[in-house]
Amino acid sequence: MLKSLSNGKTLLLLAICCLLGAALGGEAAYAEGEGASYNYSFWGTTVTSPAAYQATDLYNGSDLGVGAFKEPSDLHVTADNRIYVLDSGNNRIVILDERFKPVKVIDSFVRDGQADTFANPQGLFVTDRNEVIVADTGHNRVVHLDSEFNWVKTIEAPESDLLQANFKFQPVRVVMDKARRTYVMATGVFDGFMEFNAEGAFTSFIGANRVYIDPVEYFWKRISTQAQRSQMVMFTPTEFTNLDIDGEGFIYATNGDQWGDNIKKLNAQGNDILRRTGYFSPQGDIRYTIETGPSRLIDIDIGDSEIYSVLDSKRGRIFTYNGDGHFMYVFGGLGNLLGEFKTPTAIERMGEDFVVLDKALGEMTVFRTTAYGRTLNEAVRSYYRGDEQKAYELFNETINMNANLEFAYAGIGKALLRQGNYEEAMKHFKRSMDQANYSKAYLLHRKEVLRRYFGAIMTAIVAAAAISLAAVAYRKSARRKRGVTFE
Numbered sequence: 001m002l003k004s005l006s007n008g009k010t011l012l013l014l015a016i017c018c019l020l021g022a023a024l025g026g027e028a029a030y031a032e033g034e035g036a037s038y039n040y041s042f043w044g045t046t047v048t049s050p051a052a053y054q055a056t057d058l059y060n061g062s063d064l065g066v067g068a069f070k071e072p073s074d075l076h077v078t079a080d081n082r083i084y085v086l087d088s089g090n091n092r093i094v095i096l097d098e099r100f101k102p103v104k105v106i107d108s109f110v111r112d113g114q115a116d117t118f119a120n121p122q123g124l125f126v127t128d129r130n131e132v133i134v135a136d137t138g139h140n141r142v143v144h145l146d147s148e149f150n151w152v153k154t155i156e157a158p159e160s161d162l163l164q165a166n167f168k169f170q171p172v173r174v175v176m177d178k179a180r181r182t183y184v185m186a187t188g189v190f191d192g193f194m195e196f197n198a199e200g201a202f203t204s205f206i207g208a209n210r211v212y213i214d215p216v217e218y219f220w221k222r223i224s225t226q227a228q229r230s231q232m233v234m235f236t237p238t239e240f241t242n243l244d245i246d247g248e249g250f251i252y253a254t255n256g257d258q259w260g261d262n263i264k265k266l267n268a269q270g271n272d273i274l275r276r277t278g279y280f281s282p283q284g285d286i287r288y289t290i291e292t293g294p295s296r297l298i299d300i301d302i303g304d305s306e307i308y309s310v311l312d313s314k315r316g317r318i319f320t321y322n323g324d325g326h327f328m329y330v331f332g333g334l335g336n337l338l339g340e341f342k343t344p345t346a347i348e349r350m351g352e353d354f355v356v357l358d359k360a361l362g363e364m365t366v367f368r369t370t371a372y373g374r375t376l377n378e379a380v381r382s383y384y385r386g387d388e389q390k391a392y393e394l395f396n397e398t399i400n401m402n403a404n405l406e407f408a409y410a411g412i413g414k415a416l417l418r419q420g421n422y423e424e425a426m427k428h429f430k431r432s433m434d435q436a437n438y439s440k441a442y443l444l445h446r447k448e449v450l451r452r453y454f455g456a457i458m459t460a461i462v463a464a465a466a467i468s469l470a471a472v473a474y475r476k477s478a479r480r481k482r483g484v485t486f487e
Contacts, residue, residue, distance in 0.1 A: 036331050036339065039404060040286060042279050042433040047404040052320075052329035052373030053354060055339030057366040059100050061087070066094050066102050069362035074124040074173070077348040077355060084132070085357070085364070086124040091117055093124065093132065098350070100364075106132070109143070111151045118143070123173035123185070133182065135171035142171050142184060144200075155182060158194075158202030175245040183251060185240050192270060193243065193251070206270040209238045209255055246302045254297035254310055262297050263310060278325035278407065279433075284312045285319075295319075301347050301354075305384035307377070309347060309354070316341045318354065318367075322380045326407040329376065331367060332356065339365060352377065372401045379411060388415040410434045417441055422448055 039049040061069040070089025077083050081098035092107035108117045119138025126132055130147040142155040157169035173185035180198040183206065192208035238257040245251050250273075251266040263282045265274035280286050284295025295312040302308050306323025316334040321327055333340045343360035352374065354367040369377065379394035392415040395408045402408075413428035414437065422445035429438035450457075 036333055038330065039402075040280065040327060041404070042406055044280070044286060046287060049329065049404060050372040050402050051331065051370050052376060053318075053331040053367040053369055055365050056368045057100075058338060059364045059366070060362055061094070064094075064096065064100060064102055066105060069094075071359050072357055072362060073122045073345055073359060075346050075348050075355065075357050075364070076124050076126045077350045078126050078130065079128065081350050082126075082130075083348075083350065083355065083364075084124055084126055086121055086134070088121055091119060091121065093121075093134070104149075106145075106149055109145055109149060109151050111154070116151070123171060125175045127176050128178070131176075133174050133176050135174045135184065137170055137172055137187075140169045140171075142174055142182065142196075144182075153200050155184070155196055155200045158196075160202050162191075162202075162205065173240075173242055175243055175251070177245055177249045179249075183243065183245070185243055188239075190239060193240065193253070207240075207251065207253065207264065207266040207272070208270070209240070209257060209260075241297060242299045244300050244302045244308075246306075252300050252302050252308055254300050256296060258294050262295075263300065263308075274325070275323060276325040277436075278321070278327060280327070282310070282319075282321045282325050282327070284310065284317070285315065298344075299346050301349055303349050305381040307380060309349070311344055311347045311356070313344060316344050318347055318356065322407075323384065326410075328380070329373065339367070341365070372398070375401065376405075376408075379408070383411055383415060386418075388418040391415045392419070406432045408432075410437065413437060413441065417444075420448075 037049045037051040038046050041047050061067050067090070069085065069087050072085055073088040074086040075084060082103065083096040083098075083100070085094040085096070087094055090107070092105055094105050095103040097103050108115050110116070118134060118136050121134050122137040123135030124132070131152070132145040132149065134143045134145070136143050140157055144152040144154070146152050155171075157167070168188070170187040171184045172187055174182060176182050181203075182196040182200070184194040184196065186194055189205075190208070191205040193206050195203050195206050197203050238255045238260075240253050240255045243251055243253040249268065252274075253264045253266060255262050255264070261272065261274070261276075261281060262284070263274060264272045267273050274282070276282065284297055288294055292314060295317075296314045297310045298313040299311040300308060301310075307320065307328070309318050309320040311318055317330050317332045319327065319330050331339070332344070334342070341356065341358045341361070343358060344356055345359040346357040348355050350366075352369050356365045356367065357363075358365065375394055376398050379391055379398055382394055383391035392412055395411040395415065398405060398408045399412075409428045409432035413425045413432065413434065416422075416425035416428065417437065417440070422441045425441040426438055426445060429435075429441055
């Protein structure tokens with residue numbers, strides 16, 4: 001019985017794969033083999049795009065004079081462009097200045113008068129006070145150091161009714177908000193991020209992913225015996241893969257969900273408030289082959305003006321979106337050339353530029369903006385700040401460099417909408433296929449036309465009514481006169 005069910009399930013899955021292959025075929029291969037820079041049209045086709053970023057520099061530990069990096073897993077860049085590299089295999093943190101010159105190496109700290117070290121740390125975060133928070137995975141703890149790298153506190157395995165009796169605390173990523181709450185991503189935790197208060201006490205989980213139920217698995221579970229069901233995969237929420245926090249305390253997170261939303265923006269209640277008003281939901285590549293599948297996002301970096309970037313480990317690409325969820329640009333890839341990676345593991349902005357960490361090679365690649373990238377970034381920032389005129393000018397410059405960037409037309413339309421130029425805004429919304437904003441501009445334009453010509457329209461209506469009344473009165477008078485003559 002079980003063998004026949006298994007064969008039937010295999011045939012059903014093969015049939016589904018064939019249908020998906022027919023749907024994704026040829027065109028998907030185009031996106032899969034696309035170069036370092038491209039975009040997606042409203043219709044989902046891959047279109048060419050100028051490069052927004054170009055790789056310019058490559059650094060490793062030996063070149064920097066601090067010894068070879070060994071499987072570095074995370075990095076952080078502060079507001080003053082200091083670069084913190086978590087050299088996990090060497091159990092240390094290497095600090096560099098903005099010119100990539102060594103500043104300090106932290107391989108130990110003093111706790112309660114005793115020297116202490118890290119063990120295979122996997123996550124690193126630096127606060128706006130330059131305090132260092134380390135997910136010390138091998139020691140099953142989170143270590144908090146102050147700006148002088150003195151020990152402040154340690155968060156160890158918590159005790160709570162919310163946790164299972166056999167729970168093992170293995171933190172791998174960590175951030176801290178301005179209220180000094182610590183959020184930890186731990187291995188094997190499906191309930192969301194673990195939240196600890198300023199004193200280091202566990203308080204709750206936040207932002208659990210929804211359980212995805214595979215319809216094929218569900219069907220077979222329904223018709224299988226209890227013994228067979230016990231051997232099948234359980235339906236569990238997807239684990240998060242990384243997180244970052246912005247200046248307002250919102251947590252941006254990535255997860256391994258291939259079917260739902262793999263990028264989230266969590267508020268204090270753990271609700272996802274990410275805006276997804278672009279042509280497609282932010283998710284990395286939307287076109288791919290059956291063999292490789294969708295993107296696997298493993299890191300996220302939050303810039304200013306709600307611009308955020310995500311790292312796809314499967315193809316080594318960095319995708320950037322604006323706050324509304326429009327796909328801005330992509331760069332990177334897997335390979336042996338400058339600007340390509342073997343095992344990319346972390347991304348960070350450094351001013352206008354990017355630093356990408358390769359775990360396998362122990363290298364950092366620096367990407368600097370091109371004229372196109374700077375113009376597009378500043379256009380999005382200008383619109384975010386409410387500077388409509390500047391946004392209008394910069395989006396026009398962007399279109400001159402890349403006529404295929406359809407959402408830029410929407411940006412121009414929004415700027416014109418804020419300026420009150422509704423008729424011109426309608427033209428740009430139509431070009432960008434932005435139906436919602438086109439309707440808004442159309443209604444405002446119609447009201448504007450009615451207000452502009454209201455006096456003339458009412459005068460015409462009153463005049464027409466007066467003429468009509470006069471004509472009726474004249475006809476009545478004429479009939480009366482004819483009646484008198486007849487008598």
